[in-house]
Amino acid sequence: MSETPRVLLVGAGAVGQVFGKYLQAAGCELSFLVKEKYADEARRGFTLYELGILEKDYEPVMFSGFGVHVLNEEVAARQWDQVWLCVSSTALRAGSWVGELARVTGAATWVMLQPALDDREWLLQWIPPERLVSGMIPFISFHAPLKPGERFPKPGTAFWLPPMTRGLFSGPPERLREVIRTLRAGGYPARPTQDVTRDVAIASAVLTVFVDGLEAAGWSFEQFLQHDSLERVHRAAREAVRIAAAHTKGSASAVLPLLRPAFFKLLLPVASQLAPFDLETYLKVHFTKVGEQTRLMMRTYVDLGRSVGLPVEHLQATSR
Known part of the structure; x- marks a missing residue:
């Protein structure tokens, strides 16, 4: 050097x-x-x-x-x-x-x-x-x-x-x-x-499924927070978290109890208040730009889950 x-x-x-x-x-x-x-x-x-x-x-x-x-x-x-x-x-x-x-x-x-x-x-x-x-x-x-x-x-x-x-x-x-x-x-x-991959794997899994669900809701927080949308996302997020934990030999025990619709209902208003920019617009602009990466990651969760026999039903239903 x-x-x-x-x-x-x-x-x-x-x-x-x-x-x-x-x-x-x-x-x-x-x-x-x-x-x-x-x-x-x-x-x-x-x-x-x-x-x-x-x-x-x-x-x-x-x-x-x-x-x-x-x-x-x-x-x-x-x-x-x-x-x-x-x-x-x-x-x-x-x-x-x-x-x-x-x-x-x-x-x-x-x-x-x-x-x-x-x-x-x-x-x-x-x-x-x-x-x-x-x-x-x-x-x-x-x-x-x-x-x-x-x-x-x-x-x-x-x-x-x-x-x-x-x-x-x-x-x-x-x-x-x-x-x-x-x-x-x-x-x-x-x-x-x-191991940074293990350290961020669970948070990344939640974020990826959230973004996929937000896109399905037309990038609208209001639409995303509707009951049916939240149900789909939180169930898919639980599957993705289990897969990420299994792949990285980490533990999801502290996170899984939190992954309920109420988690997202609380998270979005708090994050929107803290961010020094329009969070809804940022998410739409940024993740539209890297949309192929989001879809790649969703497919990866499904493929890895299948390979180890973990449930992927809700991931498959939400990913496009």
Whole structure:
């Protein structure tokens, strides 16, 4: 590892920009790998807004001073210490680019952030476990404004790191320590854990089923909170939680008693009040954009449940 870590972020969307901000603040030599159609926008730099709980007029911060690459030949011409995968689970599987990128990035540490239960196993086809660090995304980021009238001087990427949030990472000790050290140096609240996939599997299962149900309700909280909708979602969520716990060898005993319709009736108003943006609009915009990932994850729960003989009846009925 060089004194100035050389970091390649794959994808310069809302997630890549936020992690890039913190890595650049840590002194990393930063570059993005993007599709050709996004290259000019990336070279112009990005406008970022960090949101807080209290509503205010947000000041834009310019994020620039990084390299932009579009070809593997460009990537191969340099040495890299870290490669960060800031794309969706479905983009990860699109084409052969992951294997090709693995061949031209040498012995770099790869950092994955994808949420599907089998994403890590899929990546191990190309990246050996001693080089693969797993992480999660604890912040919310989106293209702002979400709707007309919001207090942003100009379009950009807004992000919110909820209070007391910690970004969990797990992986081979030496590589994990370097990732954690780098992020903390940039002001990001990173924390090591033994198995981040297991730590977030149950929460991710609930969120995925919730999003699937919200989409079925036309992205309307009012429609989602109707009795029939809540019944379908809470039953499917219980199945997904059991499957996630079985796959990661975790325990769902503390969560299952809470997964009742009343849980969602309480959660949505509280979350809507805490979020410093319109939560209903955000969920519609963001999860429409990554809708294929949600459907992939729903199919994964069904496939994993069947493979171990767990019930999937309600998951099958809700997933599309």
